[in-house]
Amino acid sequence: xxxxxxxxxxxxxxxxxxxxxLVKWARQKSMFPATxxxxxxxxxxxxxxxxxxxxxxxxxxxxxxxxxxxxxxxVAGRVSQKMAPVLRQIYDQMMEPKWVISMGVCASSGGMFQxxxxxxxxxxxxxxxxxxxxCPPGPETLMHAILTLYSLIERGELTRRRxxxxxxxxxxxxxxxxxxxxxxxxxxxxx
Amino acid sequence: xxxxxxxxxxxxxxxxxxxxxxxxxxxxxxxxxxEHGFNMCLDVTAVDYLAYEAPRHLPPxxxxxxxxxxxxxxxxxxxxxxxxxxxxxxxxxxxxxxxxVHPGTEAMEREAYDMFGIRFDGHPDLTRILMPEDWLGHPxxxxxPVGRIPVxxxxxxxxx
Amino acid sequence: MPADxxxxxxxxxxxxxxxxTYEGRxxxxxxxxxxxxxLLREMGAVLRLSETEAAELSSTEPGxxxxxxxxMGPQHPSTHGVLRLMLELQGETVLRTKPIVGYLHTGMxxxxxxxxxxxxxxxxxxxxxxxxxxxxxxxxxxxERLLGIEDDIPPRAQWIRMLMAEMNRIASHxxxxxxxxxxxxxxxxxxxxxxxREETLRFFExxxxxxxxxxxxxxxxxxxxxxxxxxxxxxxxxxxxxxxLHEFDLLMTGQPIWRERLQGVGVxxxxxxxxxxxxxxxxxxxxxxxxxxxxMPYLFYDQVDFDVVVGTYGDCFDRYAIRLNEVRxxxxxxxxxxxxxPPGDYRIxxxxxxxxxxxxxxxxxxxxIHHFKIFTEGFKVPEGEVYVGIESPRxxxxxxxxxxxxxxxxxxxxxxxxxxxxxxxxHMMRGGFLADxxxxxxxxxxxxxxxxx
Numbered sequence: 030x031x032x033x034x035x036x037x038x039x040x041x042x043x044x045x046x047x048x049x050x051l052v053k054w055a056r057q058k059s060m061f062p063a064t065x066x067x068x069x070x071x072x073x074x075x076x077x078x079x080x081x082x083x084x085x086x087x088x089x090x091x092x093x094x095x096x097x098x099x100x101x102x103x104v105a106g107r108v109s110q111k112m113a114p115v116l117r118q119i120y121d122q123m124m125e126p127k128w129v130i131s132m133g134v135c136a137s138s139g140g141m142f143q144x145x146x147x148x149x150x151x152x153x154x155x156x157x158x159x160x161x162x163x164c165p166p167g168p169e170t171l172m173h174a175i176l177t178l179y180s181l182i183e184r185g186e187l188t189r190r191r192x193x194x195x196x197x198x199x200x201x202x203x204x205x206x207x208x209x210x211x212x213x214x215x216x217x218x219x220x
Numbered sequence: 221x222x223x224x225x226x227x228x229x230x231x232x233x234x235x236x237x238x239x240x241x242x243x244x245x246x247x248x249x250x251x252x253x254x255e256h257g258f259n260m261c262l263d264v265t266a267v268d269y270l271a272y273e274a275p276r277h278l279p280p281x282x283x284x285x286x287x288x289x290x291x292x293x294x295x296x297x298x299x300x301x302x303x304x305x306x307x308x309x310x311x312x313x314x315x316x317x318x319x320x321v322h323p324g325t326e327a328m329e330r331e332a333y334d335m336f337g338i339r340f341d342g343h344p345d346l347t348r349i350l351m352p353e354d355w356l357g358h359p360x361x362x363x364x365p366v367g368r369i370p371v372x373x374x375x376x377x378x379x380x
Numbered sequence: 381m382p383a384d385x386x387x388x389x390x391x392x393x394x395x396x397x398x399x400x401t402y403e404g405r406x407x408x409x410x411x412x413x414x415x416x417x418x419l420l421r422e423m424g425a426v427l428r429l430s431e432t433e434a435a436e437l438s439s440t441e442p443g444x445x446x447x448x449x450x451x452m453g454p455q456h457p458s459t460h461g462v463l464r465l466m467l468e469l470q471g472e473t474v475l476r477t478k479p480i481v482g483y484l485h486t487g488m489x490x491x492x493x494x495x496x497x498x499x500x501x502x503x504x505x506x507x508x509x510x511x512x513x514x515x516x517x518x519x520x521x522x523x524e525r526l527l528g529i530e531d532d533i534p535p536r537a538q539w540i541r542m543l544m545a546e547m548n549r550i551a552s553h554x555x556x557x558x559x560x561x562x563x564x565x566x567x568x569x570x571x572x573x574x575x576x577r578e579e580t581l582r583f584f585e586x587x588x589x590x591x592x593x594x595x596x597x598x599x600x601x602x603x604x605x606x607x608x609x610x611x612x613x614x615x616x617x618x619x620x621x622x623x624x625l626h627e628f629d630l631l632m633t634g635q636p637i638w639r640e641r642l643q644g645v646g647v648x649x650x651x652x653x654x655x656x657x658x659x660x661x662x663x664x665x666x667x668x669x670x671x672x673x674x675x676m677p678y679l680f681y682d683q684v685d686f687d688v689v690v691g692t693y694g695d696c697f698d699r700y701a702i703r704l705n706e707v708r709x710x711x712x713x714x715x716x717x718x719x720x721x722p723p724g725d726y727r728i729x730x731x732x733x734x735x736x737x738x739x740x741x742x743x744x745x746x747x748x749i750h751h752f753k754i755f756t757e758g759f760k761v762p763e764g765e766v767y768v769g770i771e772s773p774r775x776x777x778x779x780x781x782x783x784x785x786x787x788x789x790x791x792x793x794x795x796x797x798x799x800x801x802x803x804x805x806x807h808m809m810r811g812g813f814l815a816d817x818x819x820x821x822x823x824x825x826x827x828x829x830x831x832x833x
Contacts, residue, residue: 064457068461076574076578078574079570079571080571081578109484109832110351112483119455143368144366144368144487145359145364145490233526233765262795271790275763299675301769324803348482349481351485352482353430353432359487359490360489
């Protein structure tokens with residue numbers, strides 16, 4: 030049934046084709062993150078929302094506290110054994126379409142804490158779409174991760190893959206902080 | 221200031237350490253609070269000496285045990301800290317609670333119980349504070365593993 | 381008004397101290413506080429209920445006039461990280477509270493036993509992640525005390541450490557002002573606080589290489605010297621701050637809404653604060669002028685001139701005003717440091733403890749061997765145990781370290797100020813509204829990294 034594949038499954042004519050890109054544009058440009066700041070990465074996430082780096086210019090105007098109103102979960106910080114069920118519960122409460130960015134090395138892989146208390150990678154609990162490395166990743170890296178996610182959504186592949194396998198995209202971005210002295214140019218967000 | 225508190229005293233790096241028998245702990249801390257002005261309890265923690273290979277440098281009257289409960293007290297009038305070390309045997313890890321003397325030790329004693337399994341007699345709510353309620357084992361004991369995921373290739377045995 | 385009920389109860393309890401009513405003076409026996417817990421048990425502010433019991437209770441229907449036990453957090457916009465509160469409410473009034481922590485437990489103390497003393501600051505710095513330099517400083521000071529080199533640290537290194545600690549205090553208090561403002565509702569304050577903080581983080585990045593979690597203060601000194609133009613950077617950073625702090629005063633301190641939300645809210649008395657082992661701005665807000673920088677000085681705090689800011693009423697407004705003025709005092713200290721910082725070594729020249737400069741590794745075999753040993757095996761610390769405490773922006777942070785002669789600490793315990801300060805939360809929230817509870821949590825300024833470690 031064409032409806033099972035979402036918008037992708039329709040035979041597009043001029044009207045629905047435009048509608049699909051309209052929907053993708055709307056999903057990208059007004060994504061609301063759920064507040065899931067756990068540890069040090071949360072401070073950097075707040076700094077990204079602050080005036081210097083200003084996440085609001087990409088449409089992330091507000092961080093919605095209620096997961097029902099959020100599309101994006103930025104797991105910012107280390108996830109302990111006690112927190113893991115809470116994380117899963119919040120993820121389950123979010124409405125489709127939803128995406129997950131794993132911010133920082135502790136969320137991506139356990140980071141420097143390879144011990145009994147930390148879940149070694151949040152992808153053991155939720156499907157992750159973009160991994161942002163760093164300890165903590167600076168605002169520039171986080172923005173790079175978010176814009177990468179946007180470009181994935183724009184290409185449409187992300188929603189298709191998620192519906193098919195239930196897993197996340199699993200894209201790794203590079204850390205971009207502190208490169209103030211003109212290194213090789215990186216195309217931000219293009220994947 | 222060489223005052224005699226009536227218990228074996230030692231010194232570590234310039235800091236006074238008192239070795240208190242565990243039955244007398246709560247009374248002794250109350251005596252320190254009322255008569256010697258140590259009005260704040262800064263810290264209650266524990267150490268597991270199971271894997272300690274160096275000599276322990278305890279006074280001769282003190283019998284070394286596996287666990288030690290360490291209490292750090294502060295005298296704001298004299299501007300000094302003092303440290304108490306209490307030996308706790310492995311087969312009977314119970315220590316009187318300091319909650320009646322210093323209510324601020326409630327959370328610290330819960331953490332010592334959670335991490336080491338040392339019970340504090342007289343504590344109003346001795347439950348796990350850092351680990352989930354149904355966790356088994358006491359993580360900071362020396363026979364509890366770090367929990368590292370074993371890596372297949374490791375050139376050197378002991379390195380990280 | 382809930383504020384009246386709390387002071388009324390306190391009058392009964394304080395007995396001989398501050399009984400206001402005529403009847404009180406007649407009937408109540410003076411209480412010496414010999415049983416400190418009696419005071420606190422009578423208040424009965426802490427809800428002693430386990431999570432499973434609460435879950436069972438929630439499945440039954442509460443009666444008409446029974447109290448309600450609700451859960452706040454751990455994922456909640458205003459719990460400052462992953463703090464969970466179980467509240468017993470009667471209508472909108474908070475009766476008893478139980479803070480449930482452990483959602484960020486990282487096993488850092490266990491990890492610390494596995495890392496060498498040089499790697500220790502990387503671990504410890506992530507505990508109180510709003511003021512990482514304080515954690516590194518207390519760990520390094522404890523290690524140096526165990527090594528016996530605490531008097532041999534070069535003065536320049538100590539002054540640099542002071543500079544970093546005070547800049548970190550400014551950054552941490554700005555974070556407090558931002559989050560406190562946002563919790564009360566002044567959302568613009570969030571942006572202003574972060575704007576100032578970014579400048580300090582830029583300075584930290586220039587000096588240490590990282591914006592946060594720097595691993596800069598290491599046993600033996602600091603990791604690298606300050607860049608040559610640091611004085612200009614610091615002065616340029618500090619120049620707009622007094623005027624901006626004045627703007628914050630205009631936005632918040634004098635405003636009637638701000639005052640009504642914070643004054644008289646979350647009152648704690650001196651006796652309670654000392655009994656609950658609270659330190660830092662909470663203790664100072666009750667009127668006790670206890671600041672470790674002045675009372676038990678470390679580094680070179682006895683050579684700089686600063687005031688200890690003290691409150692009077694022990695309420696949230698006092699704590700906010702104390703932190704705002706501590707930023708001003710820290711600015712004063714940094715100006716003095718800028719003038720007084722001497723030239724010299726930035727770390728101790730003891731070859732067994734500090735790695736050699738990188739250039740010497742090419743020239744000298746001995747330097748190469750020392751470098752190798754220090755970074756792989758680590759330097760050995762003679763056996764013993766020590767407790768060192770310093771003043772972090774949240775209170776007294778202490779490090780209790782036991783060494784056994786090997787290259788790794790045998791036991792490394794950090795006394796996190798927020799862990800202990802959280803015990804004051806139930807007593808401050810009792811009798812207030814739920815909305816006041818948010819203001820109170822914010823004024824305690826807990827950082828869950830050091831609560832859970």
